Amino acid sequence: MNPLLKKNVPLPLYYQIEEYLKQKIEEEEFEAGRMIPSERELSERFEVSRMTVRQAVTNLVNAGVLYREKGKGTYVAEKKIEQPLKGLTSFTEDMKKRGMTSSSRLLAFDVIEAPRDIREKLNLEEGKKVYGIQRIRMADEKPMAIENTFMPKELLPDLSEEIVQGSIYNYVEHELGMAISQARQIIEARAADEEEANYLNIPPHSPVLHIERKSFLAHNVPFEVVKSTYRADRYKFITDIDR
Amino acid sequence: MNPLLKKNVPLPLYYQIEEYLKQKIEEEEFEAGRMIPSERELSERFEVSRMTVRQAVTNLVNAGVLYREKGKGTYVAEKKIEQPLKGLTSFTEDMKKRGMTSSSRLLAFDVIEAPRDIREKLNLEEGKKVYGIQRIRMADEKPMAIENTFMPKELLPDLSEEIVQGSIYNYVEHELGMAISQARQIIEARAADEEEANYLNIPPHSPVLHIERKSFLAHNVPFEVVKSTYRADRYKFITDIDR
DNA sequence: GTTTTCTAGTTGTCTATACCAGTATGATAT
DNA sequence: ATATCATACTGGTATAGACAACTAGAAAAC
Numbered sequence: 363m364n365p366l367l368k369k370n371v372p373l374p375l376y377y378q379i380e381e382y383l384k385q386k387i388e389e390e391e392f393e394a395g396r397m398i399p400s401e402r403e404l405s406e407r408f409e410v411s412r413m414t415v416r417q418a419v420t421n422l423v424n425a426g427v428l429y430r431e432k433g434k435g436t437y438v439a440e441k442k443i444e445q446p447l448k449g450l451t452s453f454t455e456d457m458k459k460r461g462m463t464s465s466s467r468l469l470a471f472d473v474i475e476a477p478r479d480i481r482e483k484l485n486l487e488e489g490k491k492v493y494g495i496q497r498i499r500m501a502d503e504k505p506m507a508i509e510n511t512f513m514p515k516e517l518l519p520d521l522s523e524e525i526v527q528g529s530i531y532n533y534v535e536h537e538l539g540m541a542i543s544q545a546r547q548i549i550e551a552r553a554a555d556e557e558e559a560n561y562l563n564i565p566p567h568s569p570v571l572h573i574e575r576k577s578f579l580a581h582n583v584p585f586e587v588v589k590s591t592y593r594a595d596r597y598k599f600i601t602d603i604d605r
Numbered sequence: 606m607n608p609l610l611k612k613n614v615p616l617p618l619y620y621q622i623e624e625y626l627k628q629k630i631e632e633e634e635f636e637a638g639r640m641i642p643s644e645r646e647l648s649e650r651f652e653v654s655r656m657t658v659r660q661a662v663t664n665l666v667n668a669g670v671l672y673r674e675k676g677k678g679t680y681v682a683e684k685k686i687e688q689p690l691k692g693l694t695s696f697t698e699d700m701k702k703r704g705m706t707s708s709s710r711l712l713a714f715d716v717i718e719a720p721r722d723i724r725e726k727l728n729l730e731e732g733k734k735v736y737g738i739q740r741i742r743m744a745d746e747k748p749m750a751i752e753n754t755f756m757p758k759e760l761l762p763d764l765s766e767e768i769v770q771g772s773i774y775n776y777v778e779h780e781l782g783m784a785i786s787q788a789r790q791i792i793e794a795r796a797a798d799e800e801e802a803n804y805l806n807i808p809p810h811s812p813v814l815h816i817e818r819k820s821f822l823a824h825n826v827p828f829e830v831v832k833s834t835y836r837a838d839r840y841k842f843i844t845d846i847d848r
Numbered sequence: 849g850t851t852t853t854c855t856a857g858t859t860g861t862c863t864a865t866a867c868c869a870g871t872a873t874g875a876t877a878t
Numbered sequence: 879a880t881a882t883c884a885t886a887c888t889g890g891t892a893t894a895g896a897c898a899a900c901t902a903g904a905a906a907a908c
Contacts, residue, residue, distance in 0.1 A: 374861060400888060411863045413656075416889090424667055429824070432889050433870035440825040545846045551794035551812040551837035569794040569812040569837075594794035601844050603788045617891060643858060654893045659859090675859045676900030 375410050379418035384427065387438050397435040398428065452531055453499050453509065462501040470496040471523050473515055480512045483576055484584045491515040495526055498561055499590075505562045507592040517585065534585075542585060545577040549599055554591070562593050569594040618653050622661035627670065630681055640678040641671065695774055696742050696752065705744040713739040714766050716758055723755045726819055727827045734758040738769055741804055742833075748805045750835040760828065777828075785828060788820040792842055797834070805836050812837040 386392045398404075401419060405412040419436060422428045430436045457464035476484065476492040484492065495511040511530075513521070518538070525533050534540050552572045559566040571592040577585045592599075629635045641647075644662065648655040662679055665671045673679045700707035719727065719735040727735065738754040754773075756764070761781070768776050777783050795815045802809040814835040820828045835842075 376861075397888095402888085411865090413864090414862060417861085419889095430889060431871090433872080433887085435871095435888055547844050547846065549792055549814070549842040549844070550840070551814040551835075553812050567810075569796050571792070571794040592794075597793070599792040601790050601792070603790065604786070619891075645858085654895090656894090657892055660891085662859095673859060674901090676857085676902080678858060678901095 375408070376414050376417040376421070379404065379408060379410075379415060380421055383418065383422060387427065392438050397437055400435060452529060453507070454529070457501045457506070460501075463503070464506075465500045465503065466527075467498040467500065468495070468523065468526065469498060470494060471526060476512070476514075480587055483587045484512065484514055486514060493518070493521055501596065504596075505593065506596055507590050508558060508561050509591075510589045511586060512588075513586045514584075517579075517583075540579050540585075542577050542579060544582070545575055547576075548574045551594070552591075558591050562591070564593055564595070571597055571599060573599065618651070619657050619660040619664070622647065622651060622653070622658060623664055626661065626665060630670065635681050640680055643678060695772065696750070697772070700744045700749075703744075706746070707749075708743045708746065709770075710741040710743065711738070711766065711769065712741060713737060714769060719755070719757075723830055726830045727755065727757055729757055736761070736764055744839065747839075748836065749839055750833050751801060751804050752834075753832045754829060755831075756829045757827075760822075760826075783822050783828075785820050786823050787825070788818055790819075791817045794837070795834075801834050805834070807836055807838070814840055814842060816842065 383392070383398065386398075392398050399407065401412050401415045404415045404419075408415070419428060419430070423430060423436075426439055428436050429439050451459070453466070454464045472494045473491050474494045476486050476490055480486075480492060481488065481490065486492070492515060493511070493513045495509075495513075497509045497511075498505055499507040499509055515521075517540075518534070521530075521533075531542065534542065550572050552570055553567045554562065554564060554570045556566055558570060559568060562570070564570075571594050573588075573590045573592065575586075575588045575590070577588075579585045626635070626641065629641075635641050642650065644655050644658045647658045647662075651658070662671060662673070666673055666679075669682055671679050672682050694702070696709070697707045715737045716734050717737045719729050719733055723729075723735060724731065724733065729735070735758060736754070736756045738752075738756075740752045740754075741748055742750040742752055758764075760783075761777070764773075764776075774785065777785065793815050795813055796810045797805065797807060797813045799809055801813060802811060805813070807813075814837050816831075816833045816835065818829075818831045818833070820831075822828045
C-alpha cells in the first residue's frame with residue numbers, strides 16, 4: 363500500500379493530498395510561481411485516480427493557493443498580501459500587529475440615557491439606557507486615540523469596569539456567546555477640538571482621523587457604536603479589498 | 606437528444622447546468638431554503654452523468670448560491686445582503702452611489718520615469734516609465750478630490766488621454782482582459798498644503814483625507830498606485846467588514 | 849404506544865477510462 | 879535560417895459505475 367496516504371483513516375484521500383501539497387508549499391519545496399507535479403504524476407505517485415487528485419487541486423485553486431494553466435501545468439500562487447485589518451480588530455490587536463504596546467486609561471464608565479444619534483444608530487426606543495465608556499488609548503505609552511463606546515444596557519446587563527479593562531469582545535463572544543458578525547466604519551478627517559488636542563497631546567486644530575464603527579450581532583442586531591479620534595501623526599487606517 | 610442542453614455548442618455541459626439552475630433560482634422556481642432536484646434526478650433529466658451534475662452544483666455551492674446537506678439534499682441559499690461599498694469602486698461609481706454627479710478635470714497626463722516610492726510600490730526597476738495622471742475630481746460641479754494615479758507603462762503601452770477621460774478600469778478589464786483582483790488602501794488625515802487647498806478651494810491647513818490605494822492584478826502583480834486627497838468637509842470614507 | 853430495524857433516498861468519495869484542447873519542443877521539409 | 883508538422887506533455891470535460899455516510903420515514907418488534 364502506498365505509504366503516503368493513510369487509507370484506513372476517515373480522512374478523504376483528496377483531503378490528504380491537499381494537506382500534502384500545502385505542506386510542500388509551506389516548506390517551500392514547491393515555490394511560488396513554480397509548477398507542481400502534474401495531475402497524472404500525482405495520481406501515480408499516490409496511487410489514486412486522477413479525478414481524486416483533481417478534487418484536491420481544485421480545492422486549492424479555489425482557495426487561491428494554486429492556479430492552473432491549460433496545456434502548461436499547475437503553479438503555486440503568490441501569497442496573498444497579508445490582511446492586517448481584515449475582520450474586526452480591537453485596539454489592542456491592532457496595536458500588536460503594528461508592533462506597539464497598548465494600554466488604556468478609563469475616563470468614564472457610565473450608564474446613561476441614550477442620546478438621540480446613538481439611540482437611532484442602535485435602534486433603541488426613547489429612554490433606553492446605554493453604557494457610555496470613554497477611554498484614552500495609548501500606544502507605546504503615548505496617547506494614540508480617544509474612544510467613546512456606546513452599547514445597549516439590555517444586551518449586556520452585567521458589564522462592569524473590570525470587564526471593560528479586559529477584552530470586551532472576548533467577553534461578548536465567549537462569556538455571552540454572542541458573535542459579532544458585521545460592522546460598518548465611517549472614516550473622516552477633522553481638526554482636533556480643544557479637548558481632543560488636550561487629551562491627545564497635540565496642538566489644537568491638528569488633523570485627526572475620526573472613525574465611527576457600528577457593529578452588528580447575528581441577524582443585523584446593532585451591538586455597539588464606537589467613536590474614535592486618532593492622532594493623524596501616529597495612525598493610518600489600512601484596509602484591504604478583495605474582489 | 607435531450608433538448609435541455611446543447612451538445613453541439615462549445616459550452617461545457619456543467620456550465621449549461623449551472624446557468625439552468627441559476628435561472629430557475631432567479632425565476633424563483635427554486636426558492637431560498639427549498640431543495641433543488643437531487644443530483645441523480647438532474648443527471649437523469651439532463652441525460653448526463655452524475656459527476657457532471659456535481660461539477661455544476663459544486664461551482665454554485667462555492668459561489669454561495671447553493672448549499673448541501675449530506676443525506677438530505679441541496680438547497681438554495683438566502684441572498685447575501687448587498688454590500689454598498691464592497692469591492693473596488695471608481696470615483697465615478699462612488700459618487701453615483703452617494704447620489705452626486707461626478708466630473709473631472711485632467712491636470713496632467715505624462716509618461717515619466719518612476720519616482721523612487723512609486724517604483725518600489727509598483728515593483729519596477731530603476732528607469733522604468735510610468736504614467737503620471739493628475740486629475741481634479743468634482744462632485745456636483747464642486748471640487749472633491751485631487752487624484753494622482755501612477756501605472757506602469759509596460760502594462761498599458763497604449764493608454765491615451767481619451768481612455769483616461771473614460772473608465773480606465775473598464776478599459777483594463779474589458780479591452781485588455783486584465784482583472785483587478787485586490788487592493789490595499791491606507792487612509793490618513795492630513796492638513797492641506799497650499800497647492801491642495803488651492804485646487805480644492807478650501808482654506809490652507811484645513812483637514813483633508815488622504816487615501817493611497819495600491820491595486821493588484823492576478824498573481825499579485827502591482828497595477829497602479831493612486832494617491833487621493835479628499836476634502837474632509839465633503840467626503841467620508843465608508844467601509845464594511847464581514848467576519 | 850414506544851422502540852428498534854429496515855429501506856429508500858440523499859450527498860460524499862473514489863475508480864478507470866476516454867477524448868478534447870491548449871502548449872512546448874524537436875524533427876522535418878522548405 | 880525558417881516554417882511546418884508531429885508528438886508528447888499539460889489541464890478540461892465527461893462517462894458509468896461503485897460503495898460509504900447520513901437522513902427521514904415506514905415497517906416491524908416489543
